[in-house]
Amino acid sequence: MGDNGYFDEMTEADGSVRQPYQIVSQWLNSQPSRSLKELARDAEIIFRRLGITFAVYGDQDADERLIPFDVIPRIISGDEWRRLERGIIQRVRALSAFLNDIYNRQEIVRAGRLPKRLVVNNNAYCPQMMGFTPPRGIYSHIIGIDIVRTGPDQFFVLEDNVRTPSGVSYMLENREAMLHLAPDLFAQLRVRPVEDYPEQLRQTLQSVAPPNLDGAPKIAVLTPGIHNSAYFEHSFLADQMGVELCEGQDLYVDDGCAYMRTTLGAERVDVIYRRVGDDHLDPLTFIPDSLLGVPGIFDAYRAGNVTIVNAPGTGIADDKAVYNYVPEFIEFYLGERPLLSNVPTYDCANEDECAYVLEHLEELVVKEVHGAGGYGMMVGPTSTKKERGEFAKRIKARPSNYIVQPTLSLSTCPTFVKSGIAPRHVDLRPFVLMGEQIRITPGGLTRVALKQGSLVVNSSQGGGTKDTWVLED
């Protein structure tokens, strides 16, 4: 425990340095604070030039705000990582089995292990997917699992992201930036590489192309366009994979097949890594007036002529209300004990639990079931009385719209802020790819709450990122 009562990943309560951080700690001690300031400035210049930006919804002028980057890397030992990796792979296998089941026989509902209402009344459930099995039976190919830590051996899964998780470009660019900024540190530590990711992503996409193609499958990334908050990532990934970056207007469906409009006319597309939401994917099947998608693409998909990655309807597996049942999925589908724990979650739709929640709002974190990005949530210990009153009213009005969790004591990492080096709370999003094999990139995206005491790491709420180093030991 650090002296503030939280587990600090570098420094023990007695001031000693934890083993994985030995070299980083020496490095920090040998840096005059002026040079960290220079590093931070250099980093900003690097990112600005690369064009990495993140738009924050609700702030018009911030169309191209940079996510703050912290120059002190977060270190994960080889042992810690191996444990995490096993737990994450187990979890994605279970989520995958669940998706396969829910869009086919729904055994888990029949077995009474998951309430039917959580499926059929769920906005993320996509009835159009019933009875259709995508290539290799994989629905979610690109997954991000959000993990928090509260102690040396305490890791929890905070959230699963199986729709269109973002952030992987930051993982890659953060590493690129650190290689420029701190080559001396890399020379002393054996850090496992992450730069393979785009190639692995390409292989994953290829491996789920419709069967029996002549030649290599043609891949495209589908983006909502340059005004989307993650546009940089879409263009970055397309570029790194060497595939076309398309908007809806660049694609069309003819006679059950998907094509892109090129300078030479139509060219067949086999795999679409789409970064537009389900609702906007196909105006003929989903929201009719959406201009972001491709009319008819869903039928082409169901006919097996093009693969959509991730599949529509995967959101049913990362819904906040379904989250509670993931440990159940692991037991039901894999017959295993979960290696990674869920954060205990209160279901407000249950009367007893709801009563407890309303009594203890001050200690709890309230999240909207369908909220994301740190919007629509309340952190009890830092909330005002007025906010708690507001949320109590909302919970009573629509209990099933909220889940509630205890406020976790997220671990802290040394972070360079205005006042110098100080502990700040972090989480971790490792990235998983699922095609003919499951691959997990060592590390992932560490998000850090830059405000002192804050537990909200989302970039839309003033969070930053760090490079994450998994050591080869």
Add this chain to the structure above:
Amino acid sequence: MLGRNAANLFWLSRLMERAENMARLLDVGYRMSLTAGLAGAGDHLGSMLKAAAVDTAFASRHEETSFSNVAHFMLFDRENPSSIYNCLEQARTNARAVRTAMTQDMWSSLNDTWLEYARTHPNTITANRLPAFLGWIKKSAHEFRGALLSTHLRNDGYCFAQLGNFIERGENTARILDVKYYVLLPRSELVGSDVDIHQWAMILRAASAHRSYRHVYHDRYRAFNIAEFLILKREMPRSLSFCYDWIASTMVQLTAFYGRREACHDECDQMGQDLFTQSMEDIFRLGLHEFLSEYIARNNALSSAIAESYNFH
């Protein structure tokens, strides 16, 4: 490549060229304003706006054609579709949309220029700072072009960027000539007054040709030579003939790359046949203004034909 990407490359390159031309025109206007006492200098600003094809837009925004109004309008006015601000912003927006089809060096050059420009407050560009600022804009456009030439694969994307560049440059030279064509007509050779010399100097400057002129002609400014220099001289990098040659050879590269011809290639060949097989004497005989109007129309038609043939959308 995607038709949309081809269109974006074409336009971002075209807009960088336009930004450079706007800076050059404004530079000439600035020099004219320094010698405002001189007879005829007053309407130079007006002709400059006309050459930039923004005279009507300007008239709807300002009553007085003062230098400071013109400078602000050309540099920063968002209502002026061809203001340097708009050119750079739009070029960068196009570039963001084709990040996958351009090199890191091209992107950095464009992005740095835009970030710097967007940070510049109009009030800080006083008359004293203007020449240096315009010089910086020209230099930035050259840097972008340099990045295109030295880092881009010689593929279809490269060709579309070149086409945008030279279609814009040719149009710009033709417009400069056309707003002043009457001072280049043979009869004015007889006049050769101070005012004429001044006007000729302006035309040459607007095309960055006032120095190279002397290297080619070893003579004082003469209307006939000036017209020839900017229309038919193949070694002059802003002449109509030079621009057309680049376009035509780029079209050949494109045919080679794709292994097939499109309708726009016929359009291009025909344009060369009709316009660039004449001598300067022929052009004067048929009418300089008529020739320039025809060039502008054909250049535009070619631009549309390329967009059509290669599915810009």
